[in-house]
Amino acid sequence: MAIRERLSGNEAVAYAIKQINPDVMPAFPITPSTEIPQYVATYIANGEIDTEFIHVESEHSAMSATLGACAAGARALTATSSCGMALMWEELYVAASDRLPIVLALVNRALTGPININADHSDSMGARDSGWIQIYAESNQEVYDNFLQAFPIAEHKDVQLPIMICQDGFITSHGVENILLVEDDLVKEFVGERNPEHYLLNPNEKMSVGPYAVSNYYMETKKAQREAMNNAKRVILEMAERFEKMTGRKYGFFEEYCMDDAEYAVVIIGSAAGTCKAAIDEIRQTTGKKVGLLKIRVFRPFPEEEIALALKDMKAIAILDRSEMFSATSGPLGAEVRAALYGVKSQAEVVNYFYGLGGRDITVDDFKVVYDKLEKIAETGEITDMYDYIGLRSR
Amino acid sequence: MKNTVEIRWHGRGGQGAKTAALLLADVAFKTGKYVQGFPEYGPERMGAPITAYNRISEDPITVHSNIYEPRFVAVVDDSLLESIDVTAGLAKDGAIIINTAKPMEEIRPLLRGYEGQVTLIDARAISIEALGKNFPNSPMLAAVVAVSGVMEKDAFLSEMRASFLHKFAKKPEVIDGNMKALELAFDAV
Incomplete structure (x- = not known):
């Protein structure tokens, strides 16, 4: 026991x-x-x-x-x-x-x-x-x-x-x-x-x-x-x-939450995944929208093929990074997941968000906004920037 | 989330607001609940405003954000009322519990129009009566439990005695005083 x-x-x-x-x-x-x-x-x-x-x-x-x-x-x-x-x-x-x-x-x-x-x-x-x-x-x-x-x-x-x-x-x-x-x-x-x-x-x-x-x-x-x-x-x-x-507790390279029928996915690492799960529960309950989460557990070795297979059929994907690397396009998780998707020729729209830097809080409502944005991106096919921010003050 | 009671604590560094939040998580856990108790960390100085949080639920809790729409707010130091919007997001059918010796007519105007239940408790006086010293967190903890109804009085007191027996194993002389502070506060609100 x-x-x-x-x-x-x-x-x-x-x-x-x-x-x-x-x-x-x-x-x-x-x-x-x-x-x-x-x-x-x-x-x-x-x-x-x-x-x-x-x-x-x-x-x-x-x-x-x-x-x-x-x-x-x-x-x-x-x-x-x-x-x-x-x-x-x-x-x-x-x-x-x-x-x-x-x-x-x-x-x-x-x-x-x-x-x-x-x-x-x-x-x-x-x-x-x-x-x-x-x-x-x-x-x-x-x-x-x-x-x-x-x-x-x-x-x-x-x-x-x-x-x-x-x-x-x-x-x-x-x-x-x-x-x-x-x-x-x-x-x-x-x-x-x-x-x-x-x-x-x-x-x-x-x-x-x-x-x-x-x-x-x-x-x-x-x-x-x-x-x-x-x-x-x-x-x-x-x-x-x-x-x-x-x-009895099951682990793998990553956890898939509500991904069986998902069309819109968040990819994230760490404690904020739990907050994202609460947002998914609420969205599915109130709107029935097919939102899901892929939570990375193992980042090294990077399970590239497995991640790509889990995500390739999404309509739109948001990859959330909690650290900067000042590349032209993304944070470290964003770069690796994008590269993985390229390998399987996925048609999913992909956007990279920076969140939680230096402890900035991320809430259930923040995740709801992310899923709303994914839906819009999938509808219009328009991504204004390769990366964006969650919870950034305007000034 | 619907079955989750969310509580926000405001205090000053050194007053034990964080400890009170952790103790509340502790006793609620012992009655079979799912709990979270966590502080919001900023510059750690004695006297600086600090915030701590509790979630208490019948179901597993996955959310890891701070609490912006609490059901209950506990204010361990009434000098915070002027500088901090302690009722921000507080549910109208919830309550705020404030440690103060001042009368309601002096406190109400500082609550920025909050229309819900306001409970005042002189935790300092209770602590001095029970313990001979000003440790407001024990009476505040009892007041929060009493007002929020997250636990029955008897279960709360017996779990707290068990916690104190463990926590104060090396100074058992303070256990009775702390228990008295809890009881006085529980009955005062």
């Missing part, structure tokens, strides 16, 4: 860490993720888990220490947000190319400029090319469930890649919601032990991690990372299936 609880997203992740009892957690505090290492430190101080907590002097050191611990053979993780992740930048790439199955609890927050501490995906979207698997959550339940699947995915012999488990800063990290927790013994069985094939503390196998790779080696390393990322697609689905057997 699942345990019925109410927790914040940060509490949920800390609880998952407690249940997993990893070997090493180096961390440096930054809001809104600060509570995660705080709670874990409390579990350790209370003797509930025997994780080695390393107090480091910066996020650069936090990720460096996590790399070292993971390379040594330990199960290692850390937590951060925003500028904290930016300070880890160099090590993010090292973790991926050294094929270290580290887990990062990332609480998404805007990158500074101007200073802002609120929900926004610019931190993880900026790191989308670093070689990390990225899994996002709509709710506290999802971030907990994703976290339980993180080590089994990352440590799988065909993957061996670092993974970041993302949730929206404050909205889920500090919001208390109902949640169903999995029993400790089931978690232990599901997550298992890390049994690395190669590790630095193995006295029977001398090895080096992270050496200089001349031009003659670098490219093959990148090719190997790409293969691992491709393998991760299969493994992510395998773990989702195992997880469903344990809990």
